[in-house]
Amino acid sequence: MFDDLRINGSLGVECADNPGVKSPRWWFGGVSSSVVATVMAPLDIVKTHMQTQSQKRDILETARRIFERRGFVGFYDGFSAAVLHQMTSMNIRFSVYEAGRQYHFVEDDSYLGKLLLGLVAGACGSISGIPADLINVRMQTDMKNAEHLRHNYKHIFDALVRIPREEGFLALYKGGSVATLKASLGTCSQISSYDIIKTEMRHRLDMHDSVPLHFFSSLVTSVISSTLTHPLDVMKTLMMSGRPGQYETLSQAAQHMMRFGYIGPFRGLLPTMVRKGPATVMLFVMYEQLRLNFGKCSMGEGTDEAYKPRSSV
Numbered sequence: 001m002f003d004d005l006r007i008n009g010s011l012g013v014e015c016a017d018n019p020g021v022k023s024p025r026w027w028f029g030g031v032s033s034s035v036v037a038t039v040m041a042p043l044d045i046v047k048t049h050m051q052t053q054s055q056k057r058d059i060l061e062t063a064r065r066i067f068e069r070r071g072f073v074g075f076y077d078g079f080s081a082a083v084l085h086q087m088t089s090m091n092i093r094f095s096v097y098e099a100g101r102q103y104h105f106v107e108d109d110s111y112l113g114k115l116l117l118g119l120v121a122g123a124c125g126s127i128s129g130i131p132a133d134l135i136n137v138r139m140q141t142d143m144k145n146a147e148h149l150r151h152n153y154k155h156i157f158d159a160l161v162r163i164p165r166e167e168g169f170l171a172l173y174k175g176g177s178v179a180t181l182k183a184s185l186g187t188c189s190q191i192s193s194y195d196i197i198k199t200e201m202r203h204r205l206d207m208h209d210s211v212p213l214h215f216f217s218s219l220v221t222s223v224i225s226s227t228l229t230h231p232l233d234v235m236k237t238l239m240m241s242g243r244p245g246q247y248e249t250l251s252q253a254a255q256h257m258m259r260f261g262y263i264g265p266f267r268g269l270l271p272t273m274v275r276k277g278p279a280t281v282m283l284f285v286m287y288e289q290l291r292l293n294f295g296k297c298s299m300g301e302g303t304d305e306a307y308k309p310r311s312s313v
Contacts, residue, residue: 022295023102024287029094032286033086036279041082042075043275048140050268051237056260059271069143078139080156081132089129093187094287096121101195108199114192122187126180131172133179135159137240149243167244175239178250182232189225194284197221214288215281222280226272231257231265233272 037044042063049062057065066074097117100106106113135156142150153159163171198217207213235253247253258264 022291022297024094024098024291024295026095027091028287028290028295029098030087030091032283032290033090034083035286036282037079037082037086039282040275040279041079043271044082045075045077045140047268047271047275048137048237048241049144050271051234052141052144052241059274066143074143077143078136081136081139081159084156085129085132085136088132089125089183091125092128093121093125093183093191096124097187097191097195111196114195115188118188118190118192119184121191122184123180125187126176126183129183130176130179131160131163132156133236134172134174134240135163137237141241171244175236175247178232178236178239178253182229182236185232186225186229189228190221190280193224194218194221194280209288209292211285211289214285218281218284219277221284222277223273225280226269226276230269230272234265234267 045066046059046063049066050057050059053062070077100117100121106117135153138151138159139153139156142152145151151159151162153162160172194217197220198213201207201213201217202209234257235250238253238256239247242253247256257267260267
């Protein structure tokens, strides 16, 4: 039957009637992430300041101090680096994970396989995005430093030139080990978890591949991902924003992170939750809508399996 459809030119109709078979294009993850970053930049910078502050301040006090120092534009410090990070690191994470699913390196019912694929995708994306992530953190926290200690990067390209020249090339990967670990765990707890939760809700609750399914799956995912990755996010921020030689090892950063006691690893968790909940929902709903409306039709491989609705992200 499927051969007849190809001969008669009806493949496009079948694809339109079954949008669930569509595959995302390589740039969907980066574009979705960049849009989310634009909306969530103020909360992201408040979170970063809370993670690096030496005195306890709540979310409102931290936001007030940012506004007093830099005005409204201060909430978008480092934004160019944030967008570059989304278009490199996040885009590669989605692309690698989706490639693994499309080429059947992981079966639909193998949740362990999906988690491992998420770890690999996160590591691949992180390696390419560490420099942009580091510059983003530095530009976000520069206003907190004394005048003589500020980096005063004009823009991301200025930072990409100055950091290797002033500190050596490896300085671009400062805190990279934590960033890679966080990205691996983050992709595992975000993209992989979303894939698993979406599959379970679709099968057990008989939900269609539509906005309600994407919304509830991403909402549950945001809680899991935020809680698991936040301590690593705190350590990464400390290492990237610290002065040269301030945190030579992970243990030094961990000791400083614990300066507030057991609450230390979760400093800034509230703005992270406030940011990551809507951000995760926006990210996956937008990603899925791009897939359903502009994705590639993956039909035409000559098997019935190619015509089954997709259950991955």
